Amino acid sequence: xxxxxxxxxxxxxxxxxxxxxxxxxxxxxxxxxxxxxxxxxxxxxxxxxxxxxxxxxxxxxxxxxxxxxxxxxxxxxxxxxxxxxxxxxxxxxxxxxxxxxxxxxxxxxxxxxxxxxxxxxxxxxxxxxxxxxxxxxxxxxxxxxxxxxxxxxxxxxxxxxxxxxxxxxxxxxxxxxxxxxxxxxxxxxxxxxxxxxxxxxxxxxxxxxxxxxxxxxxxxxxxxxxxxxxxxxxxxxxxxxxxxxxxxxxxxxxxxxxxxxxxxxxxxxxxxxxxxxxxxxxxxxxxxxxxxxxxxxxxxxxxxxxxxxxxxxxxxxxxxxxxxxxxxxxxxxxxxxxxxxxx
Amino acid sequence: xxxxxxxxxxxxxxxxxxxxxxxxxxxxxxxxxxxxxxxxxxxxxxxxxxxxxxxxxxxxxxxxxxxxxxxxxxxxxxxxxxxxxxxxxxxxxxxxxxxxxxxxxxxxxxxxxxxxxxxxxxxxxxxxxxxxxxxxxxxxxxxxxxxxxxxxxxxxxxxxxxxxxxxxxxxxxxxxxxxxxxxxxxxxxxxxxxxxxxxxxxxxxxxxxxxxxxxxxxxxxxxxxxxxxxxxxxxxxxxxxxxxxxxxxxxxxxxxxxxxxxxxxxxxxxxxxxxxxxxxxxxxxxxxxxxxxxxxxxxxxxxxxxxxxxxxxxxxxxxxxxxxxxxxxxxxxxxxxxxxxxxxxxxxxxxxxxxxxxxxxxxxxxxxxxxxxxxxxxxxxxxxxxxxxxxxxxxxxx
Numbered sequence: 001x002x003x004x005x006x007x008x009x010x011x012x013x014x015x016x017x018x019x020x021x022x023x024x025x026x027x028x029x030x031x032x033x034x035x036x037x038x039x040x041x042x043x044x045x046x047x048x049x050x051x052x053x054x055x056x057x058x059x060x061x062x063x064x065x066x067x068x069x070x071x072x073x074x075x076x077x078x079x080x081x082x083x084x085x086x087x088x089x090x091x092x093x094x095x096x097x098x099x100x101x102x103x104x105x106x107x108x109x110x111x112x113x114x115x116x117x118x119x120x121x122x123x124x125x126x127x128x129x130x131x132x133x134x135x136x137x138x139x140x141x142x143x144x145x146x147x148x149x150x151x152x153x154x155x156x157x158x159x160x161x162x163x164x165x166x167x168x169x170x171x172x173x174x175x176x177x178x179x180x181x182x183x184x185x186x187x188x189x190x191x192x193x194x195x196x197x198x199x200x201x202x203x204x205x206x207x208x209x210x211x212x213x214x215x216x217x218x219x220x221x222x223x224x225x226x227x228x229x230x231x232x233x234x235x236x237x238x239x240x241x242x243x244x245x246x247x248x249x250x251x252x253x254x255x256x257x258x259x260x261x262x263x264x265x266x267x268x269x270x271x272x273x274x275x276x277x278x279x280x281x282x283x284x285x286x287x288x289x290x291x292x293x294x295x296x297x298x299x300x301x302x303x304x305x306x307x308x309x310x311x312x313x314x315x316x317x318x319x320x321x322x323x324x325x326x327x328x329x330x331x332x333x334x335x336x337x338x339x340x341x342x343x
Numbered sequence: 344x345x346x347x348x349x350x351x352x353x354x355x356x357x358x359x360x361x362x363x364x365x366x367x368x369x370x371x372x373x374x375x376x377x378x379x380x381x382x383x384x385x386x387x388x389x390x391x392x393x394x395x396x397x398x399x400x401x402x403x404x405x406x407x408x409x410x411x412x413x414x415x416x417x418x419x420x421x422x423x424x425x426x427x428x429x430x431x432x433x434x435x436x437x438x439x440x441x442x443x444x445x446x447x448x449x450x451x452x453x454x455x456x457x458x459x460x461x462x463x464x465x466x467x468x469x470x471x472x473x474x475x476x477x478x479x480x481x482x483x484x485x486x487x488x489x490x491x492x493x494x495x496x497x498x499x500x501x502x503x504x505x506x507x508x509x510x511x512x513x514x515x516x517x518x519x520x521x522x523x524x525x526x527x528x529x530x531x532x533x534x535x536x537x538x539x540x541x542x543x544x545x546x547x548x549x550x551x552x553x554x555x556x557x558x559x560x561x562x563x564x565x566x567x568x569x570x571x572x573x574x575x576x577x578x579x580x581x582x583x584x585x586x587x588x589x590x591x592x593x594x595x596x597x598x599x600x601x602x603x604x605x606x607x608x609x610x611x612x613x614x615x616x617x618x619x620x621x622x623x624x625x626x627x628x629x630x631x632x633x634x635x636x637x638x639x640x641x642x643x644x645x646x647x648x649x650x651x652x653x654x655x656x657x658x659x660x661x662x663x664x665x666x667x668x669x670x671x672x673x674x675x676x677x678x679x680x681x682x683x684x685x686x687x688x689x690x691x692x693x694x695x696x697x698x699x700x701x702x703x704x705x706x707x708x709x710x711x712x713x714x715x716x717x718x719x720x721x722x723x724x725x726x727x728x729x730x731x732x733x734x735x736x737x738x739x740x741x
Contacts, residue, residue: 061354123709131465133707137704139632140703141701143629143697147696151694271625282467316485317478317481320478
C-alpha cells in the first residue's frame with residue numbers, strides 16, 4: 001500500500017509537467033489548428049527565465065572590508081548583491097531565496113511577448129499550410145531557440161534552488177497515520193503539483209466561465225460561424241497562443257528546482273508531451289490533462305525496482321509502449337472526439 | 344537504355360559524372376592557398392556526401408512520394424550501423440556481408456515499425472515513428488548495452504572472433520575494413536601543380552552503391568508502384584473509396600526507405616567501424632528531413648543536392664571561428680567590424696545548428712519546393728526576361 005502511494009506521489013510531479021505542456025499544446029492545436037513543435041522550447045525558455053532572474057538578483061557590488069582579511073592577509077573583498085544593498089540584508093536575502101517563485105511574475109510578460117511575436121511573426125503564415133509544413137517550421141524554430149540558449153547559457157545544467165522553506169522533505173506516511181519514514185516526499189514536488197492543479201483549474205475556469213472563454217470555445221467548435229457573427233476570432237486565438245506560451249513558461253519556471261535547466265530539456269519534454277497529447281486525444285483539453293497524469297504515474301510505477309527486475313529497461317519505454325497500445329486500440333485517444341485530425 | 348527515358352538517363356549520367364569526378368570538382372583551390380579551407384575533396388567528407396545522399400534518397404521515397412512524414416528514420420540508420428559492426432566483429436572485415444546484413448536487419452525492423460505506425464496517418468504517424476525512434480534510442484543506451492555497448496558505442500576489439508577473417512593482423516593491430524582485400528582507407532594522392540587530389544577506395548565504393556541506389560529510386564519513381572504512391576499522397580481517402588487497400592503500398596515504401604537508411608548506416612560503419620546510439624537520436628532524423636526538404640521533396644535529384652549542401656556547409660561553418668572572422672572583416676573600420684563579428688559568430692563554429700535551424704525555417708516558409716524549385720523559378724525568370732526582351736525588340740517603342 002505504502003509503495004503504491006509513494007509511486008503515485010512520485011508520478012504526480014512529472015505528470016504535472018506533462019499535463020501543463022500538453023494542455024498548452026492542445027490549446028494551440030484546438031484554436032489555431034497548428035501543430036507546435038516549438039512548445040518544448042517555450043517550456044525551456046520558462047526554466048531559463050528562472051535562471052536569469054536568479055542571476056540578476058545575485059548581481060553583486062564589491063566592497064572592501066578592512067576588519068577582515070583573506071588568506072593572503074590582504075583586506076577581504078566582500079561581494080554583496082545589489083538587492084541586499086537596497087532592501088537591507090534580511091529582505092534582500094529572502095528575495096534571492098524566493099527567486100524561483102518570483103520568476104513566475106518575471107516570466108509572464110516575457111512569455112506573453114514571445115508567444116505574441118511567434119504567432120504574429122511566424123505561425124500566422126502557416127494556418128492554411130499542411131500539417132507537415134507546420135511541424136517542420138516549428139521544429140526549425142525549436143532548434144534556433146535551443147541553440148540561442150546554449151550560446152548564452154552554455155551546455156551545462158544550471159542549478160536553480162527552490163526557496164529554503166521548501167527544500168527539505170516531509171514524512172507523508174506519518175500524516176496519514178502510517179509508519180513513519182515510509183513515504184518521504186520533497187516539499188517542492190508537492191508545491192509543483194499544487195501549482196499545476198491551480199494553473200490547470202485556472203485555464204479551465206477561464207474557458208468555462210468568462211465571455212472571452214466562451215467565444216474561444218465557440219471558435220474552437222466552428223471558427224467560420226463565429227467569424228461570420230462579427231467577432232474577430234483571430235485576435236482571440238492569438239491571445240490564446242500567448243496564454244499557452246505562458247502556461248508552458250510557468251511550468252518551466254517551477255520545474256527548474258526539480259531538474260536543473262539545460263538547453264535540451266525542452267526537446268526531452270516535447271517528445272513525451274506529444275505522446276501525451278496523442279494518448280489523451282488530439283484537441284481534447286481534459287484528455288491532455290488526464291493522459292499527462294496517467295502517463296506520469298505509469299512511468300513512476302515502471303521505475304520501481306520490483307518491476308524493473310522483472311522487465312529490464314521498462315521504465316525507459318513504458319510511455320511509448322502505452323502510446324502505441326492506446327493508439328492501436330483507441331485510435332482517437334482516450335477522450336478524442338470524432339472529426340478532429342482525421343486525415 | 345537501362346529501361347530509362349532519355350531525360351532520366353541524362354540525369355543519371357550527370358550525377359554519375361559529378362560523383363566520379365568529385366575529387367576534382369570539390370577541390371577547386373590549390374592546397375596551400377588561403378581558400379584551401381573551402382575545399383571539400385578529402386575522403387572523409389566525400390564519403391559523408393554520398394552516404395547521406397543515399398539516406399536522403401531513401402527518405403524521399405517515403406516522404407516525397409507518399410507524403411508520410413517519418414520523424415524516426417535515424418533509427419534504421421543506427422540499426423544498420425550496429426548490424427554492420429557486429430558483422431565485422433563476428434564474421435570478417437569484408438564490407439559486403441556487413442552491408443547486406445545491415446540492409447536486411449533494418450528492412451525487418453522497418454517492417455515491424457511500419458506495420459504498426461502506418462495504421463495512422465498525418466501527424467499521428469509522425470509521432471508514432473518519433474516514439475519508436477526514441478524508444479530504440481533509449482533502449483540502445485540502457486538495456487541493450489550488451490549489444491550496443493551503451494554510451495561508449497560499439498567498437499572493434501582485438502578479442503573479436505572474426506570467423507572467416509583474422510582476429511588481429513600479424514603486427515597485432517585490429518584489421519581494417521576491406522572489399523575483397525581492397526582496404527577502404529586506401530587513398531591515392533595525385534599532385535598536379537599546386538593542387539593535390541585524393542582518390543579513396545571507400546569513397547568510390549560508396550559512390551558506386553549510391554549510383555545503384557539512385558538508379559533504383561528513378562525506376563521506383565517512374566513505375567506504376569511509384570504512381571500509386573503519388574496517388575496516396577494526393578488523396579488517400581479517394582483511393583480507399585475505390586476499393587483499394589493502400590496499406591501494402593505504403594508499407595512497401597516504408598520498408599524500402601528503411602532499407603536505404605540501413606544501407607547508409609552499414610556504409611557509414613564500413614568506412615569507420617564504430618556505431619553509437621547518438622546516430623539514432625531524433626535530431627538525426629530531423630536532419631534527413633531537412634536534407635530532403637531543402638533539396639526538394641518528391642524530386643529525383645533534390646535529396647542528393649540537399650544532403651551535399653548541408654554536409655558541405657556543416658563542414659565549412661564548423662571550421663570558422665572568431666579569429667577567421669576577424670581576418671575576413673579586418674578591412675572594415677573597427678566600429679563596424681566588432682558588431683559584425685559579434686553577429687556572425689553566433690552562426691559559425693559550434694553555432695552551426697543555429698544556422699541549420701534558421702535555414703530550416705526559411706526554406707519551409709519561402710521555398711517549400713526546395714533548391715530544385717528555386718532553380719526552376721530562376722530558370723523561368725531568366726526565360727521570361729529573355730522573351731520580354733524579344734517582345735520589346737519586335738515592337739518598337741514609338
